[in-house]
Structure formats: C-alpha cells, structure tokens
Amino acid sequence: MAQSLTANRLIDGVVLYWRGGDWVETLAEADVFAEPQTADAAFAAAKDFVARNVVVNPYLFEVKDGRPVSEREIIRAAGPSVRQDVGKQADV
C-alpha cells in the first residue's frame, strides 16, 4: 500500500509531512510513495532532520486514494474531530 511520511516539528510540536526532501504542514501537499523503497529512502533522509533537531518522531503511514487508511492519521491530519476550531482543519 502507498505511504506518506510524517513527524512533529521540535520547536512547537506541529505535525509535518514530507514533501520533496523537506517538510510541509498539510497532508494535501505530502508526497505519496507508491513503492516501499522510495518510502524507506524518504524515511532514511528524514533521520537527518532528526539528527539536526528539526523534527522528532518521524514515521511512515499508509494512504489510499490520497487519504490515510487509519482513523488516527485522518485525525492527526485534520485536528480533533470534536473541535473543528483547532488543528489544521481550523486553517482551511
């Protein structure tokens, strides 16, 4: 299954997504890796950002048709489902 890569920004904890060798703040802009090898390569590259103390806790997660498969990642990408006024959904 396709995957995307996420982490949290160290300084403020904001959820980030991997795009083209750097980080963006919305899932809509994130790279989707169809092949495990490209996902693993991105994950390996992300570790450099960990080493440079830019992000923490990077990990890959599954996506299908541009949407995360798990409820957890859907909520992480949008914000709490019980408050539309906070999280990334508040900025849309």
Added chain:
Amino acid sequence: MYRYDEFDAAFVRERTEQFRFQVERRLKGELNEDQFKPFRLMNGLYLQLHAYMLRVAVPYGTLSAPQLRMLAHIARKYDKGYGHFTTRQNIQYNWPKLKDVPDILAELATVEMHAIQTSGNCIRNVTSDHFAGAAAEEVEDPRPVAELIRQWSSLHPEFSFLGRKFKIAVTASPHDRTALRYHDAGVEIVQNGDGRIGYRISVGGGMGRTPYLSYVVAEFIEKPDLLAYLEAILRVFNESGRRDNIYKARIKILAHTLGATAMRERIEREFGEIKAAGSLDVPETERARIEAYFAPPAFEDLPDMALPQGGALGDWVTSNTHPHRVRGYRIVTISLKPIGGVPGDISHEQLDGVAELLDDFALDELRASHEQNLVLPHVRIEDLPAIFERLTVLGLATPNAGLITDLICCPGLDYCDLANARSITIAQEISKRFADLARQHDIGDLKIKISGCINACGHHHAGHIGILGVDKKGVEYYQLLLGGSAAEDASIGEILGPGFGEHEIVDAVERVVEAYLTLRQPGERFLATTRRLGLEPFRSAAYEEQRHGAD
C-alpha cells in the same frame, strides 16, 4: 489552602530554570530526543498526536481564584483558549509550544503551581476527596496528609526513578470519592477503637491492561509513622518490582504476585528498619503547621434553610448540590459535562468566570474532581440561586452531577498518541442520547467511564458501564464492560463480549440501560441490579440487535 514557604517557592523557581536550561540545550541540539525525554516527562510535558501536551499539577485538586486566573491566562496566551481537567484532578493543555513551556512554568510558579511529577516513573500528583473539609461523614480533612505526602515525595532521591509510576490517593470518608482501591497505594484516614486517628493503608490497585483492586496491608498506622510506612512500601517496590517488562512493572503486579501475606511481611520488615533508624518521624509540630493551612473557613452560624425547589434552579440544586457538614451550607458540583460537550474541557472565559465567582461570594477555593468536574466546597444555601444564575451565564450549570450524562472519558484518539479509538465522540453521543433530564433521574446513579485504549485513563474498568476503545485494522471498535465501581464497593467491570462498531456502541448502551429499567427492583440502582442478576440479561440485551440481524 496550602501556601508555599520560602523553600517551596525557591524549589519550584529553581526547577523551572533548570528545565529552561534543558529546553535551550534541546533546541540548540546539545541534547537529542532520547536524552531530553526524561527531563520533559518529569516536568509534565508529553508529545501527543497533534502537538505537545503540558499537564499541570493540581495537588489534591485544590485551586484558588488567582490560580484559576493564571490557568485562564495560559490558555489564552500560550494555548488555544481552553484547558482540560483530567481524571486525576490535574489540568492539561493540548497545544503548547516547546519553546514556550519554560515561560509557562515560570508563570505558573508565580501562583504556586507547577508540572513536576505529572508524568514519568515517579510518585505522581497525590489525589484526594473533592469534598474534603466539607463532607459530613469524614473523619478529618484529608488534605494535610496529602500535602505532607506531596512534600515528602517531591523529587524524593530514592523514588524519582521507579520501575513505573506510583499513584497515591488519600481519603477520610467512608464514602470513597477517590477511587482509592484502584491506586498503587491508598491512605484511608480512620479512627480506631480508642478514638485515635491513624491510617489504613492499601497497596496494589491499578487500572491499565491488568486491573487489580488493592488490598489492605496495614489496618492502623499511627500518625507520626505515615511517611515511614509509605517509604517502606516504595522501598519494597523499588527493590522487588519488575523492570524488565513495562506492562508488569507497576506495584500491582508485585503485590498480587507475592500475595498479601508476603507483601505485608516485606513492608513490615522495611518499616521496622526505617522506624529503628528514626529518620522519618513526622513531629506533631510539623503536622500542625501543615494542618493550619487547611483550617476551615469561618463558617457563619446560619439557620437551617430549605433548599430552592422547582424549575431549572430546583433541578440543579437536586443534582448538583450535596449535604455539607455545617448547617446552612451546601457543596456545589459544577458540571463540566454539558450535553454533547467534551467532558472536562473548560474555556479561558469559564476559568476566569469561576475565579470571579469565588471572589464575589467570598469562597476561598475550588476543587477539581477525578470525575472531571469542579466543586465549590462551602456555599451558603442562600447564595445558591445567585450562583446558579452566574453558572448559567458561563454555560456551567448543567444539572447532571452523578447522572448518566455525567460520564468521564479520556482524550482518546482525538488528542492522545497512545489511543486506539476516540472516546470523546462516544461520550458526546451517549450524552445526547440520554439528554432528557426526567429520563436521567429515572435511571438514577449510573456511572459510565470511557477509555480510548487499554491504558484506562478513562477508568473504564471502574465504570458501572465501562467502554474501551480498540483498534481493528485501523477501524475503531468498542468493548462494553459492566459491573465496575470505583467507590467503597469497588469492583472491576467484566467485558460483555465482542466489540461494537462506532455506530453501534451507543445503541448497545441504551439497550443495557433499558434492560436495567425493566429488571430493577424498586429503588435498586444499576450496579446493584447487575450484581443481583449477573451479566447474562444485560449481555442478551446488548447483543440483541446482532442476534436479530443473524436471524
């Protein structure tokens, strides 16, 4: 309430600056995350699903008006305008930035607050009865003892790196409002046959994936010996508790593996050694010094007044006020469970509004309860209408304390990095389903507790009806438990059967409740009916729809 002395103030100030230094090192790259994590956890800072989360300690749930105003200020300035009262009497913020946390802690220190030991493998914030000092039936105010334990356990050198966290509750009332038997150690203030006051100590309770109720290890510990006895318990835990498996590292596992007899012997042996050394006697003068901070307010000599009746005020008085030990006064519960709302959430305007209420009605303090409500412990009956009016304006007058919509739940998958499923959404749907107040009163005392994962922050094991969120291949499912209790009749709920889908669980809860209404005897509360009949009738009711579907 307790006021910091010079030592306390310096200690918290220094601790804040130490953490500021470590945050600076982390941001400069001098520490990596693995090196920094123990520092942030010992200062209550987690990394959650969306952002950092800061848990602020509210020792034994007691708050003053200036502290409430500071909590409101922090919500406004550093967070997103709200806080969340937890199931352990603390408050947490869901959106702080790491770079701001030292400033937040410095501001908290100005009102004698901090986030020390609200996380990590240490002795956590000591909890107590939210009706302390006001409950008619209590032996004495339990908070001086809780404060003594807080002072002893803060940065205790021997117990700052335990195998796992350690939670202590203190109560002085035969009606337990602290979930005492679900704690690693419980301190029950009791009076013996000679009229002396001392402590009954229990050990080995806990929730999580392996729930246990504690058992009594000492029937009566004399007042000067309390800390020595607790130190003996912690020493046994530290020496013999497992550290090889995080899921088996709590003292409940040690206590129930050793068994009561061996555990008591181990503790007694350590206790004897500590006593012989004489290093932990708490002198009467020190206990008296702490007790003085908790002296009751100057109660007026009021006549016995009838309670307001009828209408919205009457509904609220019936549900949300409770007998007080002094004539002319009531204890008021401020529900943080608006119908369809998020249990425990409170806005900065509401925090400020409650602070103003304390000032305007000369109320010294507020309590946070582990049931995610607030409590005004000493309210004149004559002030009830005006307080109700003010709470109504603040959106804090939901008349449901102790009823089915007064449910507790953890933040669940909406906020928590560990959660498997959402819990707040289920709480909201149950709340809306049972919104009708007459129906709530007909159902009566029924406690629903919801956790979004097996860690059980929503106390699902202790719910009369418990709900546990689980993950099945990325989809949320919910297990239903029945028969739990956190009160003096403590019990662990049993799982009814296979989990329900997100859109099935509230219907299943309603079928269980309807079965209770059909099966109960006159005056029999939900828990008593489940204990009398066993789970089978409720299991049949809960799974009725699936059976019909299969037919």
